[in-house]
Amino acid sequence: MTDSTELAPINDLKAKFPNGVWTSRARRRLERLTPNPAAFGAWEGGLTWSSRIQEVAAPVPFQRPRALFFAGRYPDGWDAGAEDDVNVAMTDVETQHGVIGEPPARAGISTKLVEVSPSLGQGGPLLDSAEVEDAVLAGREVADKAIDAGHDVLLMTGLGTGAQTAAVAVCATFVKNDITNFLPTLVHPDGTVNDAAWMDRIVSLRDHLGAHRGFERRPEEIIARVAGAELGAMAAAIVTASARRTPVLLDGVTGAAAAMVARDVQLAAPKWCYMPNRPSHPVIDKLAAQAGFSDGMGLDVNLGDGAGLIPGWNVLQEALRTSELFGNASTD
Incomplete structure (x- = not known):
């Protein structure tokens, strides 16, 4: 951890890449701990990432997590089929309720709801x-x-479907592909396909993007035109954390999109980020590869952004504890 960044303009912040030499050292250590080279399975991605972050071959569990939930409104139509769900999610975080709000409390993790201006x-x-x-x-x-x-x-x-639609816009803008390739089929609570909501989101987003073609790709323009305040604030938090050598765990399409916006500010910023929970989603698949994230940990929790944040954290911590125990046993 380094000193506060509050005096420097965000474009002047400098994030250094974590030292990749610790990846090979961590792998050699894991190979020595057990005769089965694949014994740690999907945990290896999280363990080697933690080694790079902590700059040790034998990483240990993190001690003081802080969960940040970002929330803001987006244009009408971007949350079609789930209107105003961001307000429900915000209430759940504040009341420690539901699949997003209860798990941090159960895990003893302090939380902060970061409500930003509407976009x-x-x-x-x-x-x-x-x-x-x-x-x-x-x-x-x-x-x-x-x-x-x-x-x-x-x-x-x-939080919120509007921000997830903004993540589709960010992804399509960055990879120069059509938004229909990044918005999966939507379903009603009963499991039936919700074509109407999918079309409403596509039409609303296409109308907006059609009016904003050809702008200069600078972080400020990306935030103003496609990412909006919620993803922009997340990206700024990621840049700040990376400049201060503090790791970040992300969840969902909003996390992947924010990391890519952060990369346009500081190329090294996504390397301080990890997504233990990696559900199959076209935005996550595309942007996790572009950001160079380490492999996930075998989780595929796809219940909406935020629902996999604490499960991912729990698996990473358990992997670190197990690795530590194996290391202790090998020296007894």
Whole structure:
């Protein structure tokens, strides 16, 4: 952990790449712990990432996690079929209820709800320049405060279907492909296909993106035109954490998209991030590869962004504990 970043403009922050030499050292250690070279299975990705972050061959469990839940509204239609679900998710976080709000409390993890300004567009960009600055400042401040308080790992995700649709927009913009390739089939609670909601989201998003073609790819423009305040604040928090050498666990399409926006600010920023839970989703599949994330840990929790955050954390911690126990046993 390094000193606070609050005095430096975000584009002036410098994030160093974690030292990749610890990957090979960690793998050699795992090979020595057991005669079966594949004994740690899908845990290996999380263990080697932790080695790079901690700069040791034998990583240990993290001690003081802080969960950050980002929330904001997006244009009408972006949450078609799940209107205002961001408000429900925010309430769940605040009341420690449901699949997003209860697991952190059960795991003893302190949480922070980061509510940002709406990204509504009104026929133009999602945000004006002042609103972009506010979103970036919100993300930087919440990350700095958590790190200043001694938290050694930040857990982040975005809330609401609108933000997940924004992640589709970010992905399509970055890889220069059509949005229909990144928005999976939607279903009703009873399991039947919800074609109407899928079409509404596609039409709303296509109308918006059609009015914002050909802009210069700078972080401020990405946030203003396609990412919006919620993903922009997340990206700023990731950049801040990476500049201060503090690891970040992400969940869902919002996490993957925010990491890519952060990469446009600091190329090394995604290397401080990890997604233990890696559900099969076209946005995650594409952006996790582009960001260079380590392999996931065999989880495929696909209940919406945030639902896999704490399960992923639990698996990573258990892998670190088990690796530590094996190491202790081998020296007895």
